[in-house]
Amino acid sequence: MLEINNLHVKLENEDKQILKGLSLTVEPGSVHAIMGPNGSGKSTLSYVLSGRDGYEVTEGTATLDGEDLLDAEPEDRAARGLFLAFQYPVEIPGVGNMTFLRTALNAQRKARGEAEISSGDFLKLVRAKAKDLKIDAEMLKRPVNVGFSGGEKKRNEILQMAMLEPKMCILDETDSGLDVDAMKLVSDGVNALRAPDRAFLVITHYQRLLDHIKPDVVHIMAAGRIIKSGGPELALEVEKNGYADILAEVEA
């Protein structure tokens, strides 16, 4: 589904290389986790895949379902089924959450040649999904993320994901800032979306999220590359011993 090959990325305005030959393949129906020290480039990878400005791809490719991703506009990538749950969701004063959700949903439908959703159906849908995530109806009326707590913002990301039903979901530290119950809610939300034609790339620092969302593959990222991949046990090892052993092993 998602195929990244030897990806090299530097900052556009600075001579700083962040991704240094990253390769990764995520198959349909699977859950991949990425763990790695702070600053190793995990968020950068998620931004480059979703099309944020400010980065320059100097080498390598990334494709979604065999089609190039890196030259497409962010909205086209979204319409093709890519979704990023942000590590730091932004607040947008003046843009209502509901307006935003509906505009996004209809824009994607339009891009795919589908009919717009009626306001009645939309309301029903959003209310049901919000309820599952225990998001208060009052919160939906507010501007996007404005006045939301850290955990509420993360839940709002998952609500958007549930509404948009993307194929390739990237979750960047969605667990950070969530209390234990919220982590369970969010995980349930993600698990409910698991499907044979949908895949997840879960960036996290903690094993705990992976107790709820069971990964098929765990990757360790350091200094802009995947340095080791393995099964769920790799996450347990990191939880227990940190990254030192793995880094040493790779360098050796």
Added chain:
Amino acid sequence: MNTAAAKSPRAARREARQASTAAFLETLTLPDGPAWLTGLRKEALARVADLTLPDRRDEYWSYTNPDRLIAHDIRPAEVFKITDEPPMYQGIDRLKLVFVDGVFDADASDPLDGEGVEISHLSEAGDIHWAKDLYGSLEAAGQKPVARPLAALNTALAKDGVLIRVTGKVSRPVSLIYYREAEDAEAVLHNVVKLEPGAELTLLENGPVAARSSICLEAEIGEDAVLHHVRTMGRDHERKGITNLFARVGKGGLFKSFSLSMNGRLMRNEAMVWLTGEGGSAHLAGAAMGDGTFHHDDTVFIAHEAPGCESRQVYKKVLRDGAVGVFQGKILVEQAAQLTDGYQLSQSLLMDENCQFLAKPELEIYADNVKCSHGSTSGEISPDHMFYLRSRGVSEEEAKLLLVLAFLAETLDEISNEHIAEDMRLRLRRWLEKHTH
């Protein structure tokens, strides 16, 4: 004896200004009218002579050149063809009063009556009229602390305008519609509104007015009375104009004024509001959008004279392709005005780097127990906001549109009537759809 040599440069300059103003005034003819009105017009003309015409050296004219508002040759302005634009305020029941090139058009207007309201117009005002105590009086009072000679000129030269006295709570808005036909007409309109204690009115103004226009509104808002004022400027690109708003708000009264301005070459909106009785409120808001030669100036002055009053100024501008926005706003709090709550916000959204926002926010406070805040900023659309919206599939164009509307939202919040606010939103959206590229 050479007296000129003894004079200070300042005095000499003033003399020169007086002379050129006098020469200018010589060329004018006052409109006909009843004796009381002629008397008031002459007094206003004398005020202009004394104040002299504005020029760029004046403190509140340094950002906006008044020459084109005064010059004898009124440059023609192409009449904007409203082809695909729906008429304003559709579905809102209102009393329509139509002016064409600044002259009342009785045939196109609704009958001048309604419950709780007494309406007439200036060019047909009789010998005895309640407005004789008000016409020009707020304008005259508003010459301090900042001179507004163009407002006095309006009082002198206005050919027409409405005179509205409200005695009850009037739910049907009075809607002034200013059409224009001639490419080179000048319209000078002077409207007077008097709200008796407890009265309520919504006054709407819209339309392109004229190639050059001057519109003055004097509003006396009695105890516990409420005036909602909503003004939209037409879409003509070459139009120039000035508006002067004078409002005196009595005890417990409320004055709300919202202006929408799109396109136009030169627009100056001045407001002078006095809060004279305890617990009065004034909310002034403006949304302006323009590109290219657009120059829009909001100059707002709110004087708190009584305790426990509240005022808000919320002004936002969207500028592109070299447009210029000006905001000059002052909150003056007199010593008696304890427990004043004053808020002022002026912001511009610069859509490219050629635009300019010139701001002069001021606070002048003589009371010790007050809450006043002001802020003035200009900036661009946040790239983080853009990316967030686009990453969810919203097109670049639509994302921009949403964010510009979001930027302006706070001004629209100042409109009490939700139908009218929605109409404004629609208009803003249309303008943006045409201009977002």
